[in-house]
């Protein structure tokens with residue numbers, strides 16, 4: 001869920017193994033790694049701050065922070081939550 005909207009759903013193990021939505025990917029990437037050998041490993045964190053819940057961004061609420069932003073589409077219309085597989089759904093224009 002991002003800014004009050006469900007952006008991805010499915011079985012926990014499947015999502016953690018292969019997150020689809022860019023925000024879910026960022027969340028999974030931010031999970032602390034207890035292995036000290038990985039302490040210098042680069043983690044991509046989306047720029048910016050979470051949006052206002054009172055006045056969220058137009059279109060996809062994640063678009064101001066998304067590294068895959070599609071100009072003219074992502075800010076124009078809110079993507080619907082669509083079923084990708086039996087147990088997976090995602091709200092993102094990167095998926096058909």
Ligand code: SF4
Nearest residue numbers: 060063066074092093
């Ligand atoms: S709909 Fe666009 S802005 Fe939103 S997560 Fe997908 S690619 Fe990023």
